[in-house]
Amino acid sequence: MATPLPPFPDQGLRRVAHDAEDEHLPVWLRLMVRLAHARGGHVEVEAEHGYAGRLVAADGHSHFFKGTVFDINGAGAAALARDKDYAARFLAAAGLRVPHGLLVHAPRRRAALHLKNPGVAARLADTRAAETFARAVGYPVFVKPNEGSEGEGVSRAGDPAALDAALDQLFTLHDRVLVQRAEAGEDFRAIVLDGRVLAVFRRQPFRVTGDGKSPLSVLVASAVAGLGGGGKGTRINADDPRILGHLAASGRAPESVPADGEEVELLPNANLSTGGRAFDVTASVAPAFAGAASQAARALGLRFAGVDLIATGPDDPAPVVLEVNAGPGLSYFHRLGAREAETVERIYEGLVDALLS
Known part of the structure; x- marks a missing residue:
């Protein structure tokens, strides 16, 4: 007897009603649906997640999008x-x-390229080149994924040790990392x-304001919890190492108590x-x-x-x-x-x- 197939997620496209008040729809999609309808068109999205789709004009021509990336x-x-x-x-x-920058390549990328083209691999900047660059332009420097977005993975390094740590962390996920002079x-x-x-x-x-009593750990946890309200969503946690590193670079620790009304910057x-x-x-x-x-x-x-x-x-x-x-x-x-x-x-x-x- 054949084993029954597992249920598959919804496939195909679904048309989004122009008068839908679904609070789970992102703001940009609600606006697109309303604007398309006002112009005689409509919006269709893939059925499972509703993240990718197309704007169908009154004449039937389609304009595609994935998230907020449109084919304009x-x-x-x-x-x-x-x-x-x-x-x-x-x-x-x-x-x-533009900021002075250096593209730094992960060891695995340089090793893989060395097998194909040793000459090109030898020219790729490594951690040592990043340290030389940072000394030349002066600390602090920003360290970020070369193709990242929304601040994900971005940190500020104030010395060689912080630079090496930031590179090591990003190299676990990214083959190419950009080091830039801070402007x-x-x-x-x-x-x-x-x-x-x-x-x-x-x-x-991102910053918090002291009350003269609460340590930064409490203020940060409260602020991060408040970021998720109203379906806002965030890409940060209270124990994010970037917060801890930024506080340390400014001479603060999680147990530090800011003065009443004092603003403390948490990220660069x-x-x-x-x-x-x-x-x-x-x-x-x-x-x-x-x-x-x-x-x-x-x-x-x-x-x-x-x-x-x-x-x-x-x-x-x-x-x-x-x-x-x-x-x-x-x-x-x-x-x-x-x-x-x-x-x-x-x-x-x-x-x-x-x-x-």
């Missing part, structure tokens, strides 16, 4: 933007300021569509998915700042992009371009308040119109 950008341009080292080279060639200034995310800067947000790293990067905060500064952006963001997207061949910059402020005429995201998520910005929600909805309205044009 070419595959080659999106792949180039995803590779931080290659992207920085194209941005620099366009005359934009002074504030962190900004600009949203660009077809050369126009639609919004700019200033971002702050300002990604919202790791607890960062954001503020809409679009109205304060100077033309030169916006021009740099627009030029960054154009340099990588992207119509729609999130451009991350370091600058003294939104009026800085020469910001440093950290990286460019071909599929920027805007759900965190949508939750900031009514005005920010309207801004995000206008961005998606422009995106849908650009897709359908």
Whole structure:
């Protein structure tokens, strides 16, 4: 007798109702569904997870997406933007300021390549080259996966020991790791569509405020627990080694008690998915700042992009371009308040119109 097959997950596509109020649907998908319906189209997603799908226009033409990555950008341009080292080279060639960086290769990658092409393998930077680079540009340096996103795996190393530890940890998961000189200034995310800067947000790293009584361990645990509210989701835990390392680098320990009202920064990067905060500064952006963001997207061949910059402020005429995201998520910005929600909805309205044009 044949063994019965196990149940398979739902296959195929399902149409998302335009009036669905499913709180589990991400903000961007709810907006896309509503906007598509208003234009005579609809959205279909794969049945099991609802993460990938297509926007079907009134004329039947399909526009595909996976998460917040839409086919408004070419595959080659999106792949180039995803590779931080290659992207920085194209941005620099366009005359934009970028951090000095070094692409470092995991031992297993160099060993595997040595079997195929020893000459190329010998030229790949290793941990020793990273140490030499860091001494040349000066500590601290940032260490990050070359193709990571949402701040995952990003740390700041203040000395050779911290650099070696960060590289060893990332090499367990990544073949290529980028070491970059730390640039002074504030962190900004600009949203660009077809050369126009639609919004700019200033971002702050994850931090807690002391009450004069509670140790950092308690404050951090409470803050991390609060990040998951409202379906927000996070990529950080209270015992994340990056938090512990960042506190240690600033002379603090989990048992340290900050003064009442004292703010303590917990991470070096300002990604919202790791607890960062954001503020809409679009109205304060100077033309030169916006021009740099627009030029960054154009340099990588992207119509729609999130451009991350370091600058003294939104009026800085020469910001440093950290990286460019071909599929920027805007759900965190949508939750900031009514005005920010309207801004995000206008961005998606422009995106849908650009897709359908």
